[in-house]
Amino acid sequence: MGLRTFIEGWPVYRQLTGSDPLGRGAAAQSARSAELTARTETADGVARSVCPYCAVGCGQRVFHADNTVTQIEGDPDSPISRGRLCPKGSASKSLVTSPLRQTTVRYRRPYATEWEDLDLDVAVDMIADRIIAARAQTWEDSDSEGRPLNRTLGISSLGGATLDNEENYLIKKLFTAMGALQIENQARI
Amino acid sequence: MTGAGGGPAPGRRGRGRRGGEDLAVPEAEFTSYYGRPILKPPVWKWDIAAYLFTGGLAAGSSLLAAGGQLTGRPALRRAGRATALAAVSASAAFLIRDLGRPERFHHMLRVAKPTSPMSVGTWILSAYGPAAGVAAVAEAAVWLPERGPFGLVRRVLPPVGRAAGLAAAATAPALATYTGVLLASTAVPSWHEAYPELPVIFAGSALAGGAGVGLIAAPCAQAGPARRMAVAGAALELVGSHRVETRLGLLSEPYRVGTAGRLLRAGRLLTAAGVVGGLLGRRSRAVSALSGAALLAASVATRFGIFHGGVASARDPKYTVVPQRQRLAERRAAA
């Protein structure tokens, strides 16, 4: 930076030579402020989404850069929400970027007092084994009169009201095929 | 709105403007959101109050030094210059220390804003500080070797010091009084409404402080001007602080009670003691020095008193709401 640039960038100089003699506005603006732009402008992209909290279904625009969510705000195009969000919807960025989010598998052995780490692949495999075992232990082919039951009451599931329709579809399909009947979600609560 | 500003109308509340301590204000009935302060009290810590003192002390000392320089009182000159440098250095330290981002102190020099007393003060300090510094350094000339490059410096320094000393003295009154505006130009009720008095008090306090330095440092023979400075300073200070404690109605209250009240009372006593001692003890070096110390202490007490009074007025929503309500009522009545 040359001296000339430095001098010309000096707000006092701009006060003396520009339209802001009192140094309260244009002359006092910093270089950062002059170049400031909304981070939504520089995002890699924007995903059109829906708020994950209640069932009103407010439209959200999810701005992201470098595979990180940089802003979530209401979608003004939405006829439901007209771009508005409640405090929870407004907190969606904090929700998805929260440092408290658990991002690794945690495993608690029977009778253990602490968590331990577990590989995701191993965990899924262990769960599959346990499903097969539970079915074997608790399978009911038919009732006392010989009518088919085709089920296990040894496996339960709760959840779905916060999940996608596609997910609920696969969940129900798989559980039904494995004979697990006791599938429930918040709609019962 | 008149020049009296947003202050409550005289006579309306503070019954007996000159009634000394009898300024009881009827218990104000007011409302605020969960009783909480409406204003944010100053975040300035004690170091700003200390700066008020050291800034004034530097100013007073520079004036003392210049007087000594021009009237041939080297003791006053030396003491004044040295104190000025020490005080202004302390001032800078206090100011920077109080910043939330001390490493950015130089951002103060980005702009020159007449609307910002702190900006004005920065530029005053920028002019004053080097001058006071050079003047003080010039006193060291006598210790330099007489030959060589230092010899040149030894020869050049005294005239430079004289010029610098005069420059410092020229800016010193501004340094001493701008701090009055610094406090007054806020929303802090008891500071803002005291804007006519604060520069006066601070001028007086600075004079008294400078005089105190003189009384301590100078032999009795050279201390006459310091004594007179003390009298003048004390007069300004006492008149000013009396006025803020009485003229502002409800807003005088914070200066009379609590920490501020105690400090200001102590300041007044010390000032009186310093002046009396200075005048009566003119032949005693010890009494003079003690008087000088009393004046310095008085200056400290006054500055802290004014500081705390303002802070107290911002912490209690009463001082925000009641005068403003009053103002509104008067406007409505007038309309």
Added chain:
Amino acid sequence: MAEAHPVGFQWVMEAKRRGAKVFHVDPRFTRTSAVADTYLPIRAGTDIALLGGVVNHILTHELDFREYVLAYTNAATIVSERFADTEDGDGFFSGFDPETNSYVQDSWQYEGHEDDSGSGHTADERDSAAGMRHESHGAQVAGQVRRDETLRHPRCVYQILKRHFARYTPEMVERVCGIDREKFLELARAWTENSGRERTGCLIYSVGWTQHSVGVQYIRTGAIIQLLLGNVGRPGGGVLALRGHASIQGSTDIPTLFNLLPGYLPMPHHADHPTFDEWVDSIRHPGQKGFWGNARAYAASLLKAYWGDAATPENDFCYGYLPRMTGDHGTYQQVLNMIDGKVKGYFLLGQNPAVGSAHGRAQRLGMANLDWLVVRDLFMIESATFWRNGPEVATGEIVPTECRTEVFFLPAASHVEKEGTFTQTQRLLQWREKAVDPPGDARSELWFFYHLGRRLREKLADSAHPRDRALRDLAWDYPTHGPHAEPRAEAVLREINGYEVATGRPLSTFAEARDDGSTAVGCWIYAGVYADGVNQAARRKSRHEQDWVAAEWGWAWPANRRTLYNRASADPEGRPWSERKRYVWWDPEKAEWTGYDVPDFEKTKPPTYRPPEGAAGPEGIAGDDPFVMQGDGKGWLYAPSGVLDGPLPTHYEPAESPVRNPLYRQQANPTRKVYAHPVNSVNPSPPQEHSQVFPYVFTVSRLTEHHTAGGMSRTVRPLAELQPEMFVEVSPELAAEVGLAQLGWAHLVSGRAVIEARVLVTDRLTPLRVDGRVIHQVWLPYHFGFQGLVTGDSANDLFGITLDPNVLIQESKIGTCDVRPGRRPTGPALLDLVADYQRRAGIVAGRPGPAVTPGAPPPTRAADPTGSDPTRADGTGTDHGDREGRDAS
């Protein structure tokens, strides 16, 4: 609504700005009350009395929209002479069976249809929550019905309704609900004055209404009012449910529920549905009218979607693979079974029952007694950590080193890290685009279940067990993408939509579904969401570029219809009732229905159409029958079937109430579902003794700043700071009575638990004068638990388990408790305190109070109803419940 659905509330504010009057009924003065025109404080659990009062007001003053009522409702239909009303049965309708505490519905039927009630006996229907089947369609009515168009016949629905609600006078409303009668009249007048040709009124409820032992009947009462006033199927009208989770509607349509298959097809029952044909016929009722006649095609297409090539007409599309219900397999039954060691493994998918379900202690004890537990969530929630820091660990009931449950915590992908559809509260599907990849091990449920299924199928590929055939034959080929082999959500949506098996062409409507195996449809009511191979749910045409109905934003089931039964927005001749309220109407020139919305009617069926004799299915619906999913095409003021606890709503006290039912001898809903399990209990209510041990009513609900069990809000800084601590709101009167101080502590004791909370003493709560005595209600948020940035005791711990008989949803909006100043005890002393209360209240573990109130003999087939009451507990035979004051101790 402003509290829990603030963005939806913008439309209420918009209406208010345009002059609408807003009435708010709530036990506590909320943020909604603050901007309402009139606020009515109500005793929790008495909404039927209030709404019944409005019905009575309408009928007494003949303020109904008569033309609408006559043409579009079953007001004129004659009911069987065997029907007896609660007004004659002291709280019981005819047909009550005290053996099972349920009804035989034959006598409720329309005249001449007494044998058509379908199940006949409703005890089984209760266990399978069969009422939920009717979400997409009404219950069935066979053939023609007898009507009296003058509405004077004593057994016509109109007159029955009038008699039934005659005692629900303003005075009775005041006596039951604690609502000032003048204020009640203000509501009744405003509602009736703002309904009719030119105006419509809207009823909005939050789904707290469902969390009552008479929850379904609450909503029925609202529907009756709206039908009487002509507010159904018309713009600005309706009964709007504000549901509480992003896709809770979707998870009911494509159910993760034990009793349903996608599209409200019932899960087969071992006894009722042994064969495919019997199953299908139980749904479609051959010969009946309405749009349910094609059920066979929906059912066959679903099974085809499930089992693909293996599903053929010859093998009944693998119907045999479906698991069968034998009774109640609901979540609460499951939890009790867990405690009893019957359940091995438990999946929690974005759900936190340790905090969010009633009787938190039972939930946690159940989870502590599993072989394994899989928790999939964004955050480490209470349901994953109960074994180390739950309240039972503090009391010693769960000892970590003795708790055998193996816990897998698998991090889940958030809503921005996956794509898919949510179905919001008005049945609108909206596709979400994916923004970023999920972090670390986090995966979508789509990924988890696809790969879990893939792995199970691999492991069982060579299995010879018959039980594994359903898995091995499962159509489980979904395209995947990306480094983690994420299944394509659009491929799943396409299967949900349905397609022609031969060509793969997506169906455009469910009318294209076939019962011959040529179509596969994952959820028939969603058919059309992928019409023309286009993801219709992903449509995002700006509201600025289309009309106010915004039909090109997302996609609503069925058939992208935004208002159901909108044929009713036109008069019987097909003309709009008024210009102001035009919505869908008959265009005589084009000879078709037209309007702003997709008409909920056959497009070219003229208003003058009358079905030929004996017509079935859609053909049986006349041109002026808007309620096309009902068997008679009419809106049902009176429900001869489909509702298990009565054809008409009746005020019963909540299962736990400090008040004796002022209307009937029968205290509470006699058909409510109760569990006689040692962990469960019900606090005594009058006329039982000791009800005064729990003298206060508590109710719970949401705060704007938090979400459900807190897993998505107490973990989020900008939300957690806004409501950082568990608190209880009490009226100044109760604070004085109990000795509570603002911002001090209180603890609340029920027969199940004791919890503590900071106290907010506020004018927003008020005592109510009910039946001559003062009733105090306290309010609690239910968001708090022991994990997260901010923590606190869980309000849901206070509840026991009592369910609505129709849908098996628990009564968790009201219970009784004691309120005491100070903090609760900790450790074993806490258990002692609860035990002490149980002892004083005469609570015997596993023995809930009698469903039938002693001394309230129902008109029944049983000879000696009281004597044969199997659930009757000791010491409850007299009606001397203390009505005043607290227990002296």
Added chain:
Amino acid sequence: MLPDPNSLYGPLDPAPEAGWSAAPPRMGFFTDASVCIGCKACEVACKEWNGVPDSGFDLLGMSYDNTGALTANSWRHVAFVEQPRPAGHRTPPFAGTPTGGSVSAASAAVAAGTAGPTGTAPGLLPGAPEPAARMGAARTGEDTGPGTDDRAPEFLGMPGAAPPGRGTGAEGRADFRWLMMSDVCKHCTHAACLDVCPTGSLFRTEFGTVVVQEDICNGCGYCVSACPYGVIDQRKGDGRAWKCTLCYDRLGAGMTPACAQACPTESIQYGVVDELRERAAARVATLHERGVPEARLYGHDPNDGVGGDGAFFLLLDEPEVYGLPPDPVVTTRDLPRMWRRAGLAALAMAAATVAAFAGGSS
């Protein structure tokens, strides 16, 4: 270019005066408390956009206000006030219920004593119980609107004298209202914080708004004392002053500030200040017609002590009830006089020195 004659006080279009020769129209907020539902979406949306940290996890008991005040860590603050006063409900909310007296005043008095670390300085200070109680008290006489505030709140003694619910107004409480209002930086026409800022960190943007430049602020704290609304304060650890920027970055991109965009009920309206003023006037007129005489505007008047606010309000009670000063004045109004006084004092000081040295012999 010479400063505007009103550059320190009086009506002014601030952006051109601050050197923005081609300034767009002045932008601001109109916050209509009559439709606020207290959802706090504004608080959260602001924090999300601006990356504002939390301001403490403390139950304050100030009704549903657990934020307490505007601070460096809360740039929107929703105030909640419970009062046993009529609110335009067609019938009083608790008519006919067996109530005793109101507890609003007593509960507010207790809540006045709470505080919590906001992570800022001076942050949220505890208050005094009496003015808090007065906030939550009934009023004698009819509320007929602003400017008729000679009636004192009917407040019958401090809590503690009698248990809540007893002893005060034994006839029972029927009327009740719950006021909510989203407070924010006022973006004054004459912004004292900006004027006193010695670094030019606080500056007037081309939109007429007042913004702290985080790359400049050195945390001198002067703005904190200068603000007549108590808006700006200092973030601990960080040391700098922070406040609402009216989403300067979003404005530059033609976007609506985060809070206004989120607000579900259009209580927070963003737009050209002149248009907002018209809208606000119309809204007040409507409310007066609809029988809400207590509706009044605050901060809308260019002739007020700060030259009018860029962010102004429609209130349903006196400003101080919401924590706003009833008649704020910008300090610069008196600044010329202050400098004159300082000059006189300086001259006096110089003269006294001269006299001291010239006036004696010893």
